[in-house]
Amino acid sequence: TLACGRWIPGRVGDAVALWPRMPGHRAAVTGVPVVAVLLIAAATALAAWRAGRVPPVPAARRAHPAARPLSALGRRALGLRLSPVLVLGWRSAFTAPGRARALGATARLALPIALMTVALVAWSTLGQFRTDPARVGRAAALTVRTEQPDSAADRAAALEAVPGVADAVPGAEFLALVPGQTATITLRGLGTADAPYPHTIAEGRAPAGPDEAVAGQGLLDLLGVRVGEWVRMTVGGRPQILHLVGRSIEPDHGGRVVSTTLDTLRDAVPGLRPAFHALVLRPGADPRRTAAAVAAATGGDAEIRSTADPAGGEDAPRGVLAALAAVLALIALVELLTLIGTGVRDRARDLLALRAVGLTPRQIGAVVVTAAALTALAAALLGTALGAALGHRLVDAEAAATGLGAGVARLPGPALLGALVLAVTATGALAALPPAVRTARRRLADSAGETF
Numbered sequence: 001t002l003a004c005g006r007w008i009p010g011r012v013g014d015a016v017a018l019w020p021r022m023p024g025h026r027a028a029v030t031g032v033p034v035v036a037v038l039l040i041a042a043a044t045a046l047a048a049w050r051a052g053r054v055p056p057v058p059a060a061r062r063a064h065p066a067a068r069p070l071s072a073l074g075r076r077a078l079g080l081r082l083s084p085v086l087v088l089g090w091r092s093a094f095t096a097p098g099r100a101r102a103l104g105a106t107a108r109l110a111l112p113i114a115l116m117t118v119a120l121v122a123w124s125t126l127g128q129f130r131t132d133p134a135r136v137g138r139a140a141a142l143t144v145r146t147e148q149p150d151s152a153a154d155r156a157a158a159l160e161a162v163p164g165v166a167d168a169v170p171g172a173e174f175l176a177l178v179p180g181q182t183a184t185i186t187l188r189g190l191g192t193a194d195a196p197y198p199h200t201i202a203e204g205r206a207p208a209g210p211d212e213a214v215a216g217q218g219l220l221d222l223l224g225v226r227v228g229e230w231v232r233m234t235v236g237g238r239p240q241i242l243h244l245v246g247r248s249i250e251p252d253h254g255g256r257v258v259s260t261t262l263d264t265l266r267d268a269v270p271g272l273r274p275a276f277h278a279l280v281l282r283p284g285a286d287p288r289r290t291a292a293a294v295a296a297a298t299g300g301d302a303e304i305r306s307t308a309d310p311a312g313g314e315d316a317p318r319g320v321l322a323a324l325a326a327v328l329a330l331i332a333l334v335e336l337l338t339l340i341g342t343g344v345r346d347r348a349r350d351l352l353a354l355r356a357v358g359l360t361p362r363q364i365g366a367v368v369v370t371a372a373a374l375t376a377l378a379a380a381l382l383g384t385a386l387g388a389a390l391g392h393r394l395v396d397a398e399a400a401a402t403g404l405g406a407g408v409a410r411l412p413g414p415a416l417l418g419a420l421v422l423a424v425t426a427t428g429a430l431a432a433l434p435p436a437v438r439t440a441r442r443r444l445a446d447s448a449g450e451t452f
Helices: 011-021 025-052 072-079 084-094 099-131 152-160 217-223 262-268 287-297 316-346 348-356 361-401 414-431 433-441 444-451
Strands: 142-146 165-176 185-190 201-204 212-215 230-235 238-248 257-260 276-281 302-306
Touching (some): 011 025, 099 414, 152 165, 152 287, 165 230, 185 230, 185 262, 217 257, 238 257, 276 287
Parallel strands (some): 185 257
Antiparallel strands (some): 142 302, 201 238
16 A cells, blocks of 8 residues: 555545655554454454364264255245255255354355445445536536626526526525634525525425525534524624524535525625526536536626535545455455355265255256355345445445535445346356366265265
8 A cells, every 4th residue: 555555646646645644654554454463363263262172083973064854844845846956055055054154154245245335335426426416415516706787687597598507596605603603604595585596405494484594514513403493693793593494415615504595685684686696507518518608608707616526526536446346346256255165065965965866966066056146145135235224324424424414325226236136146156166067076975985
């Protein structure tokens, strides 16, 4: 990381280059490997203790667990003429040689899959800042400030006539003080009662009546209030009391923003005129081309700014998530290969019994493949479900901590999650093919010699 990380373009490379100068650098460099070694030692301590309690060689006549009889459910499934390969594969995956060991193996494989799903949740959340900006509080992609003397209605009509602009919402912004706080907050008026601004409401509702407002998560945390309470602030020496009827996703000023309508602000500030217009673009409109068209329509007298992007407008975080998903996929593959190898070894007596009752080598190989595929399928379903729930909570917690507010997490599409489950299941089946072929080609005498 220290040698190559600084060459990563963007913020990640800058952070790695700055990291050696931070106070906790040496502690992290020495502490992480030490903790990793201690964790490995703790994880293997139980296995080492069990290995030390192995009985003497004369008593170790059963190196492999004894085969268990077929359960009543399995016998009933065979009686219904279900495929013997499917029934025996299910039994091999989840009941033999031990149900607890089978569940433990499934849980170990589900862990990296769950972490991969968490990375996919973060990926999808970052992607919506570009594909669906309105969902993360960026309904207006551009802000236009102009000093033209025409009326606000004429200015809004002229802006709405620009190709790509769906709505031009008038607005004004002030710095305000709240009791007991030295830091300022932002009081923003957007839209009117007849034409409100499309706030992204995560809790409660949008402001509709007089003195109603919505606030960002940062403001709620700063004041220690909740949706439904009244807040008092001072704007230019004049008091302003607002009723918080909702919480909005607010990407600006760390979420310390309270938004109401211009009608409410006009009651406190007589003669208030809009200071800017927030432009809501049509679906598919390019903000850069629209900004150029607005500049041409206003004669170059307007100040045009893009709305703040909480993701920073860079793909570096998504690249890190892709690399993390690749590493987790490698870990899952290694775990899957380990489970298949130990499963074939532990079920050697069962496979011997299947050969003895007349199953063909192809059927025995199909049982091994089916058991691996079912184990991978169960782990994939469990991992994606847990990862989606955990990722949703983690992303919302991070958004709430930064002031953006919970409610921005976006789960991957059902097609993507289904593709992940299908890929894990197919990988399990393909990884089981070589040991299945080897097992099917083994002679009965060789299997008996290794089992007893």
